Amino acid sequence: DGGITQSPKYLFRKEGQNVTLSCEQNLNHDAMYWYRQDPGQGLRLIYYSQIVNDFQKGDIAEGYSVSREKKESFPLTVTSAQKNPTAFYLCASSIGQGRRTEAFFGQGTRLTVV
Amino acid sequence: QKEVEQNSGPLSVPEGAIASLNCTYSDRGSQSFFWYRQYSGKSPELIMSIYSNGDKEDGRFTAQLNKASQYVSLLIRDSQPSDSATYLCAVKDSSYKLIFGSGTRLLVRP
Numbered sequence: 001d002g003g004i005t006q007s008p009k010y011l012f013r014k015e016g017q018n019v020t021l022s023c024e025q026n027l028n029h030d031a032m033y034w035y036r037q038d039p040g041q042g043l044r045l046i047y048y049s050q051i052v053n054d055f056q057k058g059d060i061a062e063g064y065s066v067s068r069e070k071k072e073s074f075p076l077t078v079t080s081a082q083k084n085p086t087a088f089y090l091c092a093s094s095i096g097q098g099r100r101t102e103a104f105f106g107q108g109t110r111l112t113v114v
Numbered sequence: 115q116k117e118v119e120q121n122s123g124p125l126s127v128p129e130g131a132i133a134s135l136n137c138t139y140s141d142r143g144s145q146s147f148f149w150y151r152q153y154s155g156k157s158p159e160l161i162m163s164i165y166s167n168g169d170k171e172d173g174r175f176t177a178q179l180n181k182a183s184q185y186v187s188l189l190i191r192d193s194q195p196s197d198s199a200t201y202l203c204a205v206k207d208s209s210y211k212l213i214f215g216s217g218t219r220l221l222v223r224p
Contacts, residue, residue, distance in 0.1 A: 031210070033212055035214070041216060041217075042120075042202060042214045042215055042216035042217050043158070043202065043214040044214075045211060045212070045213065045214075048210075048211060048212070050210060056211075058211065090157055090158070092212070094212070101146065101206070102148060102160055102163050103148070103160070103204075103212055104160060105157040105158050105159070106157060107156075107157050108156075108157045
């Protein structure tokens with residue numbers, strides 16, 4: 001089945017710890033995105049990548065890092081510098097750089113600091 | 115000014131009525147516009163995309179775009195209780211960033 005897979009579904013982090021959220025897609029999409037959603041809020045863009053080995057900061061990149069070494073994978077690391085990481089994290093992908101492209105989402109990872 | 119703005123609601127309509135959801139955006143270079151539906155605790159699902167001025171219909175949904183006014187809307191005809199969700203407007207701006215509004219919560223009363 002084609003789709004976007006995020007793992008794990010739930011993640012618990014101790015304060016001061018780095019954690020990595022996985023996002024894999026088998027849709028042959030070029031573009032991938034990471035968003036953060038807080039309760040009752042919209043989606044805020046963390047990082048996005050239009051092509052392998054290239055990515056750009058979104059609106060709230062501080063405390064996060066990404067890599068794009070493979071077309072199908074775009075992992076997000078939440079570092080200890082992110083002071084309030086508890087949120088719902090969503091990964092999306094779309095077909096390419098063209099403007100007329102729709103993005104589809106994975107099922108999300110819910111991160112909680114304990 | 116936020117890049118994509120939506121009224122947070124809730125918008126409450128009776129079953130069978132038309133629900134009208136609105137969105138404005140700030141980047142005049144934006145070319146692609148999307149509506150997503152998000153149920154509580156779930157990820158967003160795409161319901162409509164629109165790229166040209168005018169109306170686009172798909173079943174009970176109609177998206178409307180007015181680039182001169184920087185305005186996008188979504189009409190849901192014959193609203194059902196199962197349509198109760200948060201509706202997110204998204205805009206792909208001139209730098210290919212996909213930006214979301216904060217969402218409008220829709221409640222359809224049986």
